[in-house]
Amino acid sequence: MLTARFCCSLRRRVPLPSSTLVAIRNVPLHATFSASAHCRSLSAHPPPASVEPLTIGIIGSGPAGFYTAQHLLKNLSHAKIDMYESLPIPYGLARFGVSPDHPEVKNVIHKFASIAEDSRFRFVGNVTVGRDVPFSKLASCYDAVVLSYGAAEDRKLGLPNEESTKNVFAARAFVGWYNGIPEYAGLEPDLTSSDTAVIAGQGNVALDVARTLLTPPDVLAKTDITEHALEALRKSKIRHVHLLGRRGPLQIAFTAKELREMIALPDTKLDVDINVVKEQVSADAEALATDRQRRRLMELLVQGATKKFDSPTARTWSLKFMRSPAGLVQSQNGSLAAVQLEKNRLEGSLQNPKAVGTGEVEELPAGLLIRSIGYKSVRLFDEVPFDPKRSLIPNVKGRVVDGDAPVPGLYVSGWLKRGPSGVIAATMYCAIETATAIVEGLQAGHFATRVASRGPGGFDALEPLLKAKGVDPVSFSDWKHIDRVETELGAKRGKPREKLVDVKAMMDVVAAGRANR
């Protein structure tokens, strides 16, 4: 029985087993009051006159989109949510970014699947907003639009022959290649021409790439890594990986868990200038005393760097501090032969120094360079303000603003809101903030005119337009069929799934699934 009080939470918390993928229909039981602080304050306001469903469009189906949907559904009994995704398949970086050997991080997908099964939620895949339907047209069919399409590009090093040298890739592309993003299936990195790879960057993505290059292929063979990548890695000659950091060890961006995994790699030694580490650590001792995360990371780094081996190891990886790529040396066929590194010195505060080039250059022979220095968001829609410097959509707690003025009905969550860095958990909290902004906006009457003037709205209003254009929207049931097929294919190879990496193949599977229903 639903009460008229607006702050209604219709969630049903069902504990999920971590080992099984269970799609649970969120059955609204009764109106309950959410205990969270934001909802508590909302319950003091009177309900709006109308209880028309608030129709919300979400653009992007990664963790940002799903966690925003989760909290909207939890706090708005009357909400209709349509989630748009360019690819026929959902989950964004939870599927394409998280490393194949981190299946536990992908547990979040179970929650997303249960959100998708809510009767108030609809997944609309294989629809590219902007191309298949103009943004303004879509926005006119919704009371609120949440932009959560993440960061589709990467930052460049700015080296003269960066684009023209072969075997130089963005980490985004390389990870996409082994994780099944259709766009990168044909990347064909050459892992046989040299035994050395260089990665620019010392964040968790850089470590993911290094770990994938150095993990015995037989271990990777049991994960959901794409088959084409696994084949290439089996043939790989790469045994040494160098990670470059412009600044010092105190500015390392990766975290302890990932460092621990690298140290645990079999028959693999970590090379680090331990004197630089010890020097920086003792110089910063006072700050480190109260910075538990950094202190533990430095301790682990020293531990890993001083690990003893009886004989030379088959593989090595290194952290080169205060080195910036300055140029690329090509071999005769235009492939990478070496990376020129400029030595830096650090100026300014210990905590946040600037890297200043010294002019001293050294050459590091390598056949593969991966650029892992950050992602970049793309301005997809002219109607939406964009800050290219910070690579995000200007907003205040998730409400899009143009200068100082809020843009009615527009919200943003995830990397597009905060900038393109941060783990899934951070995005979860970010999404809660955006969902709160929407619910508070509803309470404050921000949506009154939109609800009143909008027609039937939602996907129902857009469907005829899409069909007329020959677009074939993919439903969550369609995705579930792809999911089943991938899982079956994977089982034959001892993998959790064999990812389809071609959009046409996905749509063929969708068609077969519909024919059988």
Next chain:
Amino acid sequence: MSLRHNSNILRQNPPPPTQLPRRSALASSRLVPAAQFRTAAVLQHNVITKPKPGEGLKVTYVTPEGERITVLANDGDNLLDLAHAYDIDLEGACEGSLACSTCHVVLEDEFYDKLEEPSDEENDMLDLAFALTETSRLGCQVCMSTKLDGMTVKLPSATRNLAVDKKR
């Protein structure tokens, strides 16, 4: 089902004892103002089962708003699954696999000390938790036992400071 509805009304305005709904004799006799005692566990799932009468271990969760919710646990139940079973707002994004810090809870000193030190893996995740304290643990790693009977567990705020990704 009306039990759940009523129990959530209590969260907002705990009434004086005479107005409490009668759920069970046990509940109404132990209930005190400004606190709740949950006896209805979500038994949809076989992870958490209701303890036999007189055998349960007591755990009190304190929400960010200061509401106190007391539940009964079996030996071995972890604080995350327990919270979910009793509809308490504690996130567990990675479902207890030590890959996130969203089930971060704060224990009382005396109970924290009774537990073994967290593993390196748990400490790695605790490093990333917001508002970490000396007696913080991940809820999914703390299992109830008789020595933890009567423990109070504080839930840090969910709407946290978003300056989590420390920029250096």
